[in-house]
Amino acid sequence: MTTQTQAQNKVSRSKTYDMVYIAVFAVLMAICSWISIPTTVPFTLQTFAVFLAVGVLGGKRGSLAVLIYILLGAVGIPVFAGFSGGIGIILGNTGGYIVGFLASALVMWAMEKFLGRKTWVLALSMVLGLFVCYAIGTVWFMVVYAKNAGAVGLATVLGWCVIPFIIPDLVKIALALLLSRRLAKIIKID
Numbered sequence: 001m002t003t004q005t006q007a008q009n010k011v012s013r014s015k016t017y018d019m020v021y022i023a024v025f026a027v028l029m030a031i032c033s034w035i036s037i038p039t040t041v042p043f044t045l046q047t048f049a050v051f052l053a054v055g056v057l058g059g060k061r062g063s064l065a066v067l068i069y070i071l072l073g074a075v076g077i078p079v080f081a082g083f084s085g086g087i088g089i090i091l092g093n094t095g096g097y098i099v100g101f102l103a104s105a106l107v108m109w110a111m112e113k114f115l116g117r118k119t120w121v122l123a124l125s126m127v128l129g130l131f132v133c134y135a136i137g138t139v140w141f142m143v144v145y146a147k148n149a150g151a152v153g154l155a156t157v158l159g160w161c162v163i164p165f166i167i168p169d170l171v172k173i174a175l176a177l178l179l180s181r182r183l184a185k186i187i188k189i190d
Contacts, residue, residue, distance in 0.1 A: 018061055021189065025053040025065035026072065029101075030079035041164035044081045047133070048172035050101045051108075051126045055180025057189060058117070059109025066105040070098060093148070094161070096140020103136050104129030119181060126173045134162050 032045035054062030069079060070090070078085040080098065090098055104126075111125035138157050145152050 017189075021057055021187070022061050022065045022068060025049070025057060025062070026068040029053065029065065029069040030072070030077075033079060033081045034083060036081065037168075039168070043165055043168045045172065046081065046101065047104075047130065047169055048176050050104055051129070051173055051176035052180055052183075054105050054108040054112075054129075055122055055126070055176055056183045056187060059105070059112040061189065063102065063105040063109050066102050070102060073098070091144070093141050093144050094137065095144070097133060097137030097161070099140065100133030100136040104133045107132050119177070122180065123173070123177050126177060127170075130169055130173065138162060 029046060029049040032049035035045045036042045037044070050062075050066055053065045056062070057065060073079045073085045074087050074090055076086045080089050089095060107129045108122070108125040111121055111128070115121040138154070138161060141157050141161055142152060142154065145157070
């Protein structure tokens with residue numbers, strides 16, 4: 001086998017692995033969205049899976065996994081919380097938080113690109129990504145809710161959609177950070 005053929009085989013195998021890893025993490029996001037942890041305000045593990053995907057796969061592949069997850073849900077496959085799917089979910093009151101997952105992944109990718117893949121960078125990017133997700137989701141909620149039911153104040157929306165989730169989301173970030181570092185060593189993605 002020539003050196004050129006070996007190089008082409010390696011590139012082809014690398015792309016195949018990339019597609020498989022991206023698909024696996026898109027499925028993991030769906031599974032985590034179906035897991036609802038019953039508390040006073042029940043929460044899912046979607047954000048955990050988003051942070052884990054980018055933490056393990058890196059910014060580009062992780063963002064693609066999040067995009068595929070959202071697109072699967074948009075076309076009606078029940079990958080969102082409560083086994084729901086469809087464009088109506090994304091266009092609904094809480095759809096901005098789903099769109100915010102992609103924005104979170106993109107923030108993490110940007111930070112990785114400029115600051116590298118150090119643990120402190122990943123931790124900071126997860127927190128900033130969560131903030132971006134909250135911001136997009138909250139504004140989206142206020143706009144859609146106002147169209148459907150009337151104006152609602154920022155404090156009310158934060159009380160409904162953000163404040164109850166801060167501590168669980170920070171716990172999910174800590175778990176995603178810990179697991180992503182360990183899984184990245186095992187998977188060894190270039």
